Amino acid sequence: xxxxxxxxxxxxxxxxxxxxxxxxxxxxxxxxxxxxxxxxxxxxxxxxxxxxxxxxxxxxxxxxxxxxxxxxxxxxxxxxxxxxxxxxxxxxxxxxxxxxxxxxxxxxxxxxxxxxxxxxxxxxxxxxxxxxxxxxxxxxxxxxxxxxxxxxxxxxxxxxxxxxxxxxxxxxxxxxxxxxxxxxxxxxxxxxxxxxxxxxxxxxxxxxxxxxxxxxxxxxxxxxxxxxxxxxxxxxxxxxxxxxxxxxxxxxxxxxxxxxxxxxxxxxxxxxxxxxxxxxxxxxxxxxxxxxxxxxxxxxxxxxxxxxxxxxxxxxxxxxxxxxxxxxxxxxxxxxxxxxxxxxxxxxxxxxxxxxxxxxxxxxx
Amino acid sequence: xxxxxxxxxxxxxxxxxxxxxxxxxxxxxxxxxxxxxxxxxxxxxxxxxxxxxxxxxxxxxxxxxxxxxxxxxxxxxxxxxxxxxxxxxxxxxxxxxxxxxxxxxxxxxxxxxxxxxxxxxxxxxxxxxxxxxxxxxxxxxxxxxxxxxxxxxxxxxxxxxxxxxxxxxxxxxxxxxxxxxxxxxxxxxxxxxxxxxxxxxxxxxxxxxxxxxxxxxxxxxxxxxxxxxxxxxxxxxxxxxxxxxxxxxxxxxxxxxxxxxxxxxxxxxxxxxxxxxxxx
Numbered sequence: 001x002x003x004x005x006x007x008x009x010x011x012x013x014x015x016x017x018x019x020x021x022x023x024x025x026x027x028x029x030x031x032x033x034x035x036x037x038x039x040x041x042x043x044x045x046x047x048x049x050x051x052x053x054x055x056x057x058x059x060x061x062x063x064x065x066x067x068x069x070x071x072x073x074x075x076x077x078x079x080x081x082x083x084x085x086x087x088x089x090x091x092x093x094x095x096x097x098x099x100x101x102x103x104x105x106x107x108x109x110x111x112x113x114x115x116x117x118x119x120x121x122x123x124x125x126x127x128x129x130x131x132x133x134x135x136x137x138x139x140x141x142x143x144x145x146x147x148x149x150x151x152x153x154x155x156x157x158x159x160x161x162x163x164x165x166x167x168x169x170x171x172x173x174x175x176x177x178x179x180x181x182x183x184x185x186x187x188x189x190x191x192x193x194x195x196x197x198x199x200x201x202x203x204x205x206x207x208x209x210x211x212x213x214x215x216x217x218x219x220x221x222x223x224x225x226x227x228x229x230x231x232x233x234x235x236x237x238x239x240x241x242x243x244x245x246x247x248x249x250x251x252x253x254x255x256x257x258x259x260x261x262x263x264x265x266x267x268x269x270x271x272x273x274x275x276x277x278x279x280x281x282x283x284x285x286x287x288x289x290x291x292x293x294x295x296x297x298x299x300x301x302x303x304x305x306x307x308x309x310x311x312x313x314x315x316x317x318x319x320x321x322x323x324x325x326x327x328x329x330x331x332x333x334x335x336x337x338x339x340x341x342x343x344x345x346x347x348x349x350x351x352x353x354x355x356x357x358x359x360x361x362x363x364x365x
Numbered sequence: 366x367x368x369x370x371x372x373x374x375x376x377x378x379x380x381x382x383x384x385x386x387x388x389x390x391x392x393x394x395x396x397x398x399x400x401x402x403x404x405x406x407x408x409x410x411x412x413x414x415x416x417x418x419x420x421x422x423x424x425x426x427x428x429x430x431x432x433x434x435x436x437x438x439x440x441x442x443x444x445x446x447x448x449x450x451x452x453x454x455x456x457x458x459x460x461x462x463x464x465x466x467x468x469x470x471x472x473x474x475x476x477x478x479x480x481x482x483x484x485x486x487x488x489x490x491x492x493x494x495x496x497x498x499x500x501x502x503x504x505x506x507x508x509x510x511x512x513x514x515x516x517x518x519x520x521x522x523x524x525x526x527x528x529x530x531x532x533x534x535x536x537x538x539x540x541x542x543x544x545x546x547x548x549x550x551x552x553x554x555x556x557x558x559x560x561x562x563x564x565x566x567x568x569x570x571x572x573x574x575x576x577x578x579x580x581x582x583x584x585x586x587x588x589x590x591x592x593x594x595x596x597x598x599x600x601x602x603x604x605x606x607x608x609x610x611x612x613x614x615x616x617x618x619x620x621x622x623x624x625x626x627x628x629x630x631x632x633x634x635x636x637x638x639x640x641x642x643x644x645x
Contacts, residue, residue, distance in 0.1 A: 050542055051542070052538055052541070052542065071544070072541060072542040072543075072544070073542070073543065073544030077542070078542065078543075079538075079539070079542045081535045081538070081539055082535075083533065083535050085533070085535040085536050085538065085539035087536060087553075087554055087557075087558075088558065089557045089558060098540070098543055098545075098553075099543035099544060101553075102540075102543050102544045102545045102549065103544060146539075146543070150543070
């Protein structure tokens with residue numbers, strides 16, 4: 001059992017406010033990923049949870065107990081650092097055993113626990129080696145080994161995969177997800193990579209400029225982004241945003257006029273909309289199909305096999321991106337017509353808040 | 366960087382190195398020459414690199430001329446080693462504090478240490494004499510060790526601090542998260558990783574201690590038995606004449622043990638002075 005609650009955490013360095021009013025309730029055995037662009041405060045938030053940094057105000061509760069003033073080791077957390085932070089002068093065995101040595105456990109117990117961790121992480125043969133003799137992925141596993149020997153309540157990962165190459169990163173993503181299930185542990189994971197967030201998280205926290213933009217399951221964020229920022233941050237390639245003007249509202253939804261004069265009625269909540277407002281219509285590249293609607297001058301076509309990503313410009317210079325079927329016959333340099341189903345459109349008001357979609361697909365639990 | 370020197374450049378480099386070393390080592394060459402020749406030939410003959418009359422006689426005679434010579438050599442090494450040991454015990458935690466902790470007047474006190482280094486020992490001899498006298502430490506080993514330690518701590522802190530700053534902070538944070546105290550981290554993580562740096566600083570302190578003991582010895586000590594070698598060498602200056610060859614032989618013999626140790630430490634010195642300069 002380990003729940004983690006953050007209550008109105010703020011942090012400022014001098015006059016610079018890094019985090020403002022972070023409230024978060026993480027459930028037991030949940031894998032939560034903090035994601036956001038660099039400088040959004042996600043690493044600072046993790047360091048505050050770890051106890052490496054003090055928050056300016058607010059409380060941290062682990063299992064309902066206020067640990068805001070406790071030392072990291074008393075909080076029951078373990079942390080894996082971006083650079084692995086392995087001790088180069090100690091063997092893999094001693095690196096994994098380090099927390100146990102600090103706790104002055106008797107040698108047989110140390111041996112048993114290190115052995116078990118090495119077993120889980122397939123490091124048994126590497127135990128006598130020094131970290132310098134290991135590959136990047138193995139070092140990463142040693143760092144994880146050091147965190148699991150103490151049976152912490154909450155695991156904290158600070159961009160653990162960013163030093164690995166792409167292939168290894170994909171492999172470690174799968175391993176980490178499996179490890180989380182095997183250990184039945186609560187994990188908080190920081191990354192700037194939205195793919196890591198989407199693939200591993202039970203729930204994602206999107207941070208921007210020290211605030212939580214949205215907290216939800218990956219599919220919730222994908223289908224119902226709460227803000228323009230989340231919409232463009234989650235999903236690959238990024239969502240297209242088309243400026244539009246509200247023409248009117250009705251029971252079927254919001255009627256807008258896109259640049260170029262196309263009028264569409266989009267099934268979204270219209271409570272906040274007024275005729276004449278400027279809004280942005282968000283369309284994911286994968287929702288665009290060939291057809292008659294908007295016209296795009298195709299500049300580059302990336303064929304990935306299964307899909308082909310088309311990058312181009314509209315007449316008014318607006319950039320557009322569409323994910324077309326892999327066997328599409330369009331050519332670079334052509335003008336192509338694109339269309340989308342009104343139900344797939346997201347609408348954001350001038351403040352970047354979403355008007356909730358009415359016909360979104362059912363959410364995966 | 367690929368080494369691409371032409372033959373001419375290589376020859377040039379070696380010639381330049383030769384002259385540089387000759388300039389640096391000339392006093393040593395002269396010491397060795399003098400120590401190998403009989404007294405009577407020293408002042409008469411012209412300078413030659415090699416001479417027929419070279420012998421090790423002075424190395425045998427010096428022990429009779431100055432019976433306490435062995436003791437002096439021991440004292441020198443003992444004083445310098447004690448100074449080094451005490452200095453390191455003080456410098457390691459101090460340098461670590463300056464490298465990692467934040468406390469009031471940090472920059473000011475660090476600057477103060479540098480300022481202390483501007484004074485040479487000679488300026489402070491009289492006040493030091495009074496202090497040591499009132500502490501009753503004149504004519505003891507402490508009279509040479511304590512001022513030595515005091516003058517070398519600032520250098521040590523400055524040298525070691527910059528080395529410790531290069532140890533990644535995340536290593537210490539990882540230890541802290543795992544429950545290790547500052548001192549445990551210092552002992553199990555920082556000191557082992559800083560070993561090359563510690564050897565560099567230790568060597569610098571030892572050399573400093575060896576060089577400055579002469580001044581303290583002749584000022585604060587007149588007990589023959591605890592005199593270090595540089596002061597003891599004065600005994601080769603007799604009423605009638607100076608046995609230069611034996612004095613040189615004794616000086617060379619005195620520095621030999623230290624030279625041998627330094628020869629073995631050499632690889633650490635080079636590694637330590639350049640470590641961390643390039644990201645690995």
